[in-house]
Amino acid sequence: MERTETFQIGDFxxxxxxxxxxxxxxxxxxxxxxxxxxxxxxEIQIRSDFPKAAGRQTAMRPDLAVFTDGNREMRFIGxxxxxxxxxxxxxxxxxxxxxxxxxxxxxxxNIDPVFSSLLALERxxxxxxxxxxxxxxxxxxxxxxxxxxxxxxxxxxxxxLWEKYRGSRTVNGDRGLLTRKGNEWIVxxxxxxGTSEICENKTMPVRSIVMLEQAKEDHARLLAKGEAFSLxxxxxxxxxxxxxxxxxxxxxxxxxLSHIPVYQLGCTISRHAVDCLDDAMHLSC
Amino acid sequence: MRxxxxxxxxxxxxxxILVPTGATxxxxxxxxxxxxxxxxIWENLEKVxxxxxxxxxxxxxxxxxxxxxxxxxxxxxxxxxxxxxxECTKExxxx
Numbered sequence: 001m002e003r004t005e006t007f008q009i010g011d012f013x014x015x016x017x018x019x020x021x022x023x024x025x026x027x028x029x030x031x032x033x034x035x036x037x038x039x040x041x042x043e044i045q046i047r048s049d050f051p052k053a054a055g056r057q058t059a060m061r062p063d064l065a066v067f068t069d070g071n072r073e074m075r076f077i078g079x080x081x082x083x084x085x086x087x088x089x090x091x092x093x094x095x096x097x098x099x100x101x102x103x104x105x106x107x108x109x110n111i112d113p114v115f116s117s118l119l120a121l122e123r124x125x126x127x128x129x130x131x132x133x134x135x136x137x138x139x140x141x142x143x144x145x146x147x148x149x150x151x152x153x154x155x156x157x158x159x160x161l162w163e164k165y166r167g168s169r170t171v172n173g174d175r176g177l178l179t180r181k182g183n184e185w186i187v188x189x190x191x192x193x194g195t196s197e198i199c200e201n202k203t204m205p206v207r208s209i210v211m212l213e214q215a216k217e218d219h220a221r222l223l224a225k226g227e228a229f230s231l232x233x234x235x236x237x238x239x240x241x242x243x244x245x246x247x248x249x250x251x252x253x254x255x256x257l258s259h260i261p262v263y264q265l266g267c268t269i270s271r272h273a274v275d276c277l278d279d280a281m282h283l284s285c
Numbered sequence: 286m287r288x289x290x291x292x293x294x295x296x297x298x299x300x301x302i303l304v305p306t307g308a309t310x311x312x313x314x315x316x317x318x319x320x321x322x323x324x325x326i327w328e329n330l331e332k333v334x335x336x337x338x339x340x341x342x343x344x345x346x347x348x349x350x351x352x353x354x355x356x357x358x359x360x361x362x363x364x365x366x367x368x369x370x371x372e373c374t375k376e377x378x379x380x
Contacts, residue, residue, distance in 0.1 A: 059311060225298035230316060233304075240310035247293060250304070254297060 008033035009121060010177045010188045011128040018044040022101070025110050027199040028191040041096040042119060046103045050076065050088035059241035066241055077117050079108065087118050112192040112199075122237045126245050129180035130188075131252055132237040135209070136196070137176035137187055140168040143207035144187045146176055148235045153212050156196045157269055165274045173198045178206070178256060185259050208261045208281055211235075215266030218273045220280035228262035229253060286330045286362070286371045286380060294327070303327070322347060326361055330371060335380045336362070
């Protein structure tokens, strides 16, 4: 028996047809959208023998192999540190893809990124002027502050400090979807939340982006566009094997920088770090 | 010289950056910021035929003495060769 459900993530509305053995993770189910008209269809099948790779190999990482044939992509998807692939993703038309899952590795699919990686969402979202930012997405006075940094820097820690000392609220502890809407940028929810376990499907305008780094003393400043570009670029999911998508992502990052102030916060784990950033952000208002 | 890797050159807020793309992006993370003269050298790497020609290009465009231009160019070329972004096209490896 199969199930068919419609989801909307950012501005991308799609349908997934999947067998009863599969259960999308609870965070993914927050993005279910009944009654919406899907623009794209995914079909998930369980099959131990994946199809043969077709096309030119354009990326090869320990957890991902990508093959490109014209406009279509085929991916073999794995998990870092685990041998082999748990899934094969194959675009079948301009509006559909088929996903094959290894029956021996269905257990991991309840993990947010393991499931969402099946869908190559970033590939569809860049066409909708959207960028996936590695950040803690925090709501403060009706607008979002996005704390971005490499893993283990302390995004969740700063988000928690803002919650404690400013009464903000974390919407997603690990990712936000930046989307251009006309002449402004908003942030939307994302179905992966890392270890924070906080994940909401919520949209709001962006007040600022804060690039974090650990420091012995707190200091915050508004970054020049050139400095901000390089830091932000590293925290955005970009299919760099696809030069067209890569260039467009950089166009979008430049546009983000024209509309949203980006700060750098060198921080300790203290109330002072919150005050320091608050001061810097008010200075620019 | 020949550029053997794939890069996108881009100007962001007046700064020129080289961003690895395609297969090169799998090998090199991040991006390089080029000074004004490094940009000219990069743009002319495949157009000129010797270090002296490159120095001539630079001294034509900038108020820099030949000795300094030669030292700076040689240092950059040597670094680009070391990290494998470019390779010599002449058999004697002088360019």
